[in-house]
Amino acid sequence: MTDRRQRKSRAALQQALITLVAAKPYDAITVEDITEYADVARATFYAHVKDKPALLLEVSQQLVAELTERAQAVAAPEPPVYTGGAVFTIFDQAARHRALYRLVISGEGGSVARTELVAAFERLTGAVLTRMVAAPAHEPRVPMDVITTAYVGAILLTLERWLGEHPDADSTDPGSRQVATDFLRSQVGGLEWSLGYQPGEARFERA
Template identity: 35%
Template sequence: MAVAANQDRRVRRTCRILHEALISLVLEKGYERITVQDILDRADVGRSTFYAHFRDKEALLVAGFDTMRDELRRDLDAMRPGVQPADPTSPAAAVFGHAYRNRRVYRAMCGKRGGNVVRRHLHGVIGGMLREHLRPHLAAAGSDLPVDVVAEFCTAAMLGLLVWWVDQDFPHGPAELASMYRRLAAPGVLAALGHGS
């Protein structure tokens, strides 16, 4: 049992070191210019160790997004009040709060150095979370708008604002940015729920 725990700890440590190396390199060179060898050199990890865990640099990137998705879900779940229905725009507060707490990572993912592959994966994380969050709201309201359309509208707006925020070096606090997003996006979401004209 202790051997398995030590192996798990080593695997987590190796994955963390590789992910940190990837983030540092994205900030320095941009995602597109990084090679697996660059990551190995920065992390001081052997090629066979890397390939025991990841097939390529995109698989390493995706693993980081899996961690991010889990953290965002926990943040969103913690924001939901027990008896009150959740605010359909509340994922913005979770995303912006997470981004602010992890500014270095988001500079690498959303900033100018991240590239299209990184943004595509981030879009997938945010879009999936929003679809999951909005589905019960739309169903309860009997909305005739498909959840995918409403989620895509909200995802594009949130991701656009997030990228702008990162590129401007976080000029507003996360709560303030979430409030601005809510003011801009809520009319569309409320209309989808049948509460607007």
């Protein structure tokens, strides 16, 4: 019973931070705000986390766990067709947690939370690109770590620009699926060359 209560309190604190981040600037959120929204005592907060950045890190780790699970459930690409399933998953999650993604990507909530999310992007991207090279066998024209870094950097900047221009889903927002599709179409040519494919050999088909 104690463990169940502890899990419930921790989940309430995490959800409180997610909700508050969407309502006010991160720097303006206090521990009192979080505990009041979560309906727990201040002592309960400190029994679970050291401070607000530590709670944000937990929330970011939950994002990463969910992202990894969802991305792994997406059908793997069948080279030379690139479906971009992991990218669609990233942009969909960002659409559902706009304020939190803006906070984490910007680094405003601390470098550790951002590093966790970027590392997850790199793992997912690296796994997909490695498959694109291995089956059928190709010799990359650029080191794989450089390709992965460049691709993840493009994802981050695209996310940051999109979420900055559309902090809320409204009539002007093209939507995560369209933004992801446009992004993937813009990248496939560069990936084709850098992964060792011949011109016209690789193609993007939306999943």
